Amino acid sequence: MLPLEYGRSEDRDIIVxxxxxxxRREFLRTLVNPxxxxxxxxxxxxxxxxxxxxxxxYFRQRPLxxxxxxxxxxxxxxxxxxxLSGRRxxxxxxxxxxIYTSANDARHGLFLRCIRDLLET
Amino acid sequence: xxxxxxxxxxxxxxxxxxxxxxxxxxxxxxSTAEAHLVRLIHGDEHPHGPGFIDEEIDCAANxxxxxxxxxxxxxxxxxxxDPDRKLALDGSITLCAFIWPTWPDVGHRQCLLGxxxxxxxxxxxxxxxxxxxxxxxxxxxxxxxxLQAELPLQKQAWYFVxxxxxxxxxxxxxxxxGVVSRYNSLLSKVAPVEYxxxxxxxxxxxxxxxxDTPFLVAGSRDWHALRGHFVSQLYCGKIDRxxxxxxxxxxxxxxxxxxxxxxxxxxMVAYWDTTKGYTDRGIGDLVVDIGPNRLDAEGYxxxxxxxxGYNWNGRNDCFRLAxxxxxxxxxxxxxxxxxxxxxTKTLELxxxxxxxxYAMRVRGxxxxxxxEEYIVFFVRSRMPTARIALLFxxxxxLAYANERFATDGQIxxxxxxxxxxxxxxxxxxxxxxxxxxxxxxxxADGAGVCYTSYRRPMVNMRPKYRIAAFDLPWNFPADLSILxxxxxxxxxxxxxxxxxxxxxxxxxxxxxxxxxxxTHPEYHSERMLDAHEDYIAGGGxxxxxxxxxxxxxVAFRDDEPWIMECRKTGGHxxxxxxxxxxxxxxxxxxxxxxxxxxxxxxxxxxxxxFAGEGFAHSQPYRRMPDSYDPALAWIxxxxxxxxxxxxxxxxxxxxxxxxxCYKLGFGTPPNTKLIASSGGHPDNYIAHDEEGAHxxxxxxxxxxxxxxxxxxxxxxxxxGAVFATGSIAFGSALPINGFENxxxxxxxxxxxxxxxxxxxxxxxxxxxxxAGLERVAP
Ligand SMILES: [Fe+2]
Numbered sequence: 001m002l003p004l005e006y007g008r009s010e011d012r013d014i015i016v017x018x019x020x021x022x023x024r025r026e027f028l029r030t031l032v033n034p035x036x037x038x039x040x041x042x043x044x045x046x047x048x049x050x051x052x053x054x055x056x057x058y059f060r061q062r063p064l065x066x067x068x069x070x071x072x073x074x075x076x077x078x079x080x081x082x083x084l085s086g087r088r089x090x091x092x093x094x095x096x097x098x099i100y101t102s103a104n105d106a107r108h109g110l111f112l113r114c115i116r117d118l119l120e121t
Numbered sequence: 122x123x124x125x126x127x128x129x130x131x132x133x134x135x136x137x138x139x140x141x142x143x144x145x146x147x148x149x150x151x152s153t154a155e156a157h158l159v160r161l162i163h164g165d166e167h168p169h170g171p172g173f174i175d176e177e178i179d180c181a182a183n184x185x186x187x188x189x190x191x192x193x194x195x196x197x198x199x200x201x202x203d204p205d206r207k208l209a210l211d212g213s214i215t216l217c218a219f220i221w222p223t224w225p226d227v228g229h230r231q232c233l234l235g236x237x238x239x240x241x242x243x244x245x246x247x248x249x250x251x252x253x254x255x256x257x258x259x260x261x262x263x264x265x266x267x268l269q270a271e272l273p274l275q276k277q278a279w280y281f282v283x284x285x286x287x288x289x290x291x292x293x294x295x296x297x298x299g300v301v302s303r304y305n306s307l308l309s310k311v312a313p314v315e316y317x318x319x320x321x322x323x324x325x326x327x328x329x330x331x332x333d334t335p336f337l338v339a340g341s342r343d344w345h346a347l348r349g350h351f352v353s354q355l356y357c358g359k360i361d362r363x364x365x366x367x368x369x370x371x372x373x374x375x376x377x378x379x380x381x382x383x384x385x386x387x388x389m390v391a392y393w394d395t396t397k398g399y400t401d402r403g404i405g406d407l408v409v410d411i412g413p414n415r416l417d418a419e420g421y422x423x424x425x426x427x428x429x430g431y432n433w434n435g436r437n438d439c440f441r442l443a444x445x446x447x448x449x450x451x452x453x454x455x456x457x458x459x460x461x462x463x464x465t466k467t468l469e470l471x472x473x474x475x476x477x478x479y480a481m482r483v484r485g486x487x488x489x490x491x492x493e494e495y496i497v498f499f500v501r502s503r504m505p506t507a508r509i510a511l512l513f514x515x516x517x518x519l520a521y522a523n524e525r526f527a528t529d530g531q532i533x534x535x536x537x538x539x540x541x542x543x544x545x546x547x548x549x550x551x552x553x554x555x556x557x558x559x560x561x562x563x564x565a566d567g568a569g570v571c572y573t574s575y576r577r578p579m580v581n582m583r584p585k586y587r588i589a590a591f592d593l594p595w596n597f598p599a600d601l602s603i604l605x606x607x608x609x610x611x612x613x614x615x616x617x618x619x620x621x622x623x624x625x626x627x628x629x630x631x632x633x634x635x636x637x638x639x640t641h642p643e644y645h646s647e648r649m650l651d652a653h654e655d656y657i658a659g660g661g662x663x664x665x666x667x668x669x670x671x672x673x674x675v676a677f678r679d680d681e682p683w684i685m686e687c688r689k690t691g692g693h694x695x696x697x698x699x700x701x702x703x704x705x706x707x708x709x710x711x712x713x714x715x716x717x718x719x720x721x722x723x724x725x726x727x728x729x730x731f732a733g734e735g736f737a738h739s740q741p742y743r744r745m746p747d748s749y750d751p752a753l754a755w756i757x758x759x760x761x762x763x764x765x766x767x768x769x770x771x772x773x774x775x776x777x778x779x780x781x782c783y784k785l786g787f788g789t790p791p792n793t794k795l796i797a798s799s800g801g802h803p804d805n806y807i808a809h810d811e812e813g814a815h816x817x818x819x820x821x822x823x824x825x826x827x828x829x830x831x832x833x834x835x836x837x838x839x840x841g842a843v844f845a846t847g848s849i850a851f852g853s854a855l856p857i858n859g860f861e862n863x864x865x866x867x868x869x870x871x872x873x874x875x876x877x878x879x880x881x882x883x884x885x886x887x888x889x890x891x892a893g894l895e896r897v898a899p
Binding site for chain 2: 044045046047053056057060061064067068069070071072075076079082084088089090091092103106107110
């Protein structure tokens with residue numbers, strides 16, 4: 001059964017991708033716990049536990065318009081979280097006013113947004 | 122008040138004291154800027170290092186400059202020199218072309234060929250209208266008549282298209298036929314797609330030709346109050362043979378051209394045989410008219426030659442083997458190889474300038490953010506006296522110029538193991554195609570960018586810049602950490618660039634006993650690679666400072682060294698893939714892609730090359746048994762313990778970002794010693810297996826010992842030698858703790874031994890020279 005919003009889409013690949021992502025998200029939601037979030041807070045880059053790696057791989061593979069990025073206002077001092085437009089030439093837009101004082105803090109703020117998106121859908 | 126923005130470039134990247142250099146600056150929001158020459162010493166602002174360091178230098182150009190907003194013509198097209206206005210056809214016309222549109226539904230008009238003034242609506246043209254259909258039009262100012270095909274064009278399909286116009290009767294006809302073969306297009310004949318359209322209509326108006334309208338292929342003339350004349354209606358796609366006649370060709374005549382027959386001479390005004398003028402050594406920008414008037418066309422912004430044509434049959438993979446099947450010229454609406462700005466300032470460089478990395482610093486207003494520009498260039502020595510040279514990888518800088526992969530690359534976040542960290546200037550170039558792209562990007566129409574140049578602002582060849590995808594200084598700003606180390610240690614050194622090595626070969630390298638290259642010496646022309654090989658074999662001592670070394674093959678024309686061509690093919694770590702049959706460099710006729718494809722693995726030159734990359738996290742090296750060999754103990758002299766480089770500005774380790782390894786099967790010299798090695802990199806480090814094995818589970822860092830940076834050393838003939846770090850992060854470890862650390866110690870040991878004349882320490886090689894090889898270094 002095709003949901004109606006796919007009716008006019010020529011590219012069936014998108015339907016499969018969304019369905020695959022549905023199953024994937026269902027499983028990934030079971031991996032979210034306070035330990036995973038704390039692990040990321042302490043170390044945003046590098047090797048992580050299997051649980052956290054799986055979540056991060058998924059977040060980094062989202063369609064471009066669903067991905068976030070860090071915006072360096074002043075390197076090593078002030079950062080924000082933005083969302084990519086997914087449209088060539090259209091700049092990323094701010095998602096909130098939060099200012100982070102390190103790139104890793106901003107990466108963690110971004111991670112928390114990804115977690116929220118995952119749990120809310 | 123508008124935000125102040127300053128951007129600029131120099132006409133040369135490598136100069137000598139006393140040479141003349143031109144600076145081209147464009148400014149928004151100000152008419153004056155403060156310029157000052159600086160010598161650049163350190164470029165990474167990471168708080169664990171020394172920060173940005175430069176030195177102001179007196180010169181005649183320092184002071185207040187008058188600056189203005191300058192405009193850039195983007196888009197590739199052909200312009201026909203037609204001084205006698207043979208193409209200002211007032212009567213009947215036929216226009217015809219083989220076309221392969223890549224973006225017919227872009228939503229604005231694309232002109233294929235015509236003598237059309239888009240601002241004043243005068244002349245005639247054949248193009249693709251905003252609904253993606255073939256269209257022919259004639260205009261006389263207030264009135265324009267149009268005739269469009271019944272159905273939109275398919276992307277990436279070859280067509281033969283024509284428009285005929287009988288000026289007496291006013292009958293206009295469109296001829297559109299697919300010429301899709303088993304090989305030449307996106308779809309095969311099993312797809313039930315309609316390509317054909319034949320329509321006809323009586324026009325009420327006749328064209329009026331303005332005297333100075335140029336005949337263009339892939340664009341049309343336009344005008345803007347501030348810019349003056351420019352070219353718009355730019356086309357995305359390929360055009361093969363095309364022509365103009367001064368009578369309406371009939372259906373049978375058009376059928377004959379479509380089937381590969383010679384175009385009729387009767388009425389021919391121009392016929393561009395896009396396959397003419399090819400040589401075994403490459404293809405230029407001139408497109409030859411075989412018609413009676415010799416109205417050759419010249420490419421602007423380097424239309425891509427050597428592309429497959431409408432009749433490509435898949436048997437040959439290079440224009441040299443079947444030129445007549447390689448008539449495709451590819452156009453991109455956002456191609457850009459030269460800003461062509463007016464010169465803002467010309468400077469004769471002081472004779473007393475020492476060799477180094479320099480920049481003209483140009484600041485408008487408060488000089489903050491985009492109001493500050495550094496126009497970087499390199500000054501060589503006129504008479505080399507230093508024993509050391511630092512070779513800056515300007516070819517690699519060109520490849521990465523103004524890349525936008527953090528925002529557009531689907532694969533970049535999983536590769537980088539992190540989200541991008543985007544700065545203001547990244548957004549500026551993202552919004553403005555006038556900056557042009559690098560060879561890591563694709564054009565908006567989806568094709569890979571194969572030409573890049575330094576005659577435009579290169580925002581990432583600047584001190585302080587951090588690459589968005591990896592949040593690291595990348596290439597030039599990272600390479601300054603090596604320069605700062607040489608400064609700190611008090612070595613007498615000169616600088617060289619890839620351009621010097623390309624243009625002069627080994628002669629540029631020969632004066633130096635020891636050459637260090639950069640953190641990421643990835644891109645090399647054949648001449649550059651040959652020069653390195655001859656330098657080392659001839660007794661030169663070479664320190665390969667970086668990784669992903671000597672991997673990619675690129676080409677330059679001798680008379681335009683600021684433009685580089687790069688075709689991406691081979692290996693599974695390329696940013697885009699050249700289309701089938703389009704692997705060869707139009708510049709030289711050589712295959713593009715990676716040197717692996719030529720049996721010239723980087724290992725054959727420096728003992729190691731590409732193992733993989735992961736960017737987000739670096740590791741230390743561990744000493745390997747060879748480092749304890751008494752004959753090699755000089756390399757690690759003064760270093761305590763097993764671990765080398767568990768620190769660094771490049772993600773906390775000296776081994777990482779991109780890493781290279783030793784491999785005897787790929788030509789690592791058998792006498793190579795392994796001094797130290799990393800390993801256990803995170804799983805976002807993926808092995809780039811050049812043996813062509815299937816990708817499989819366990820390719821990644823924590824599972825795969827191949828993912829490592831190998832620090833290797835070997836002796837070459839004639840007292841030559843190579844030391845290679847195998848890691849991009851190595852250079853960024855040097856500045857830690859005021860340049861006093863074990864990475865710095867190790868590099869000093871090597872440099873000190875390499876600059877000393879005579880045999881290398883611990884050498885057990887016979888003293889006599891290897892027959893047939895000439896010693897190069899003093
Ligand atoms: Fe690279």
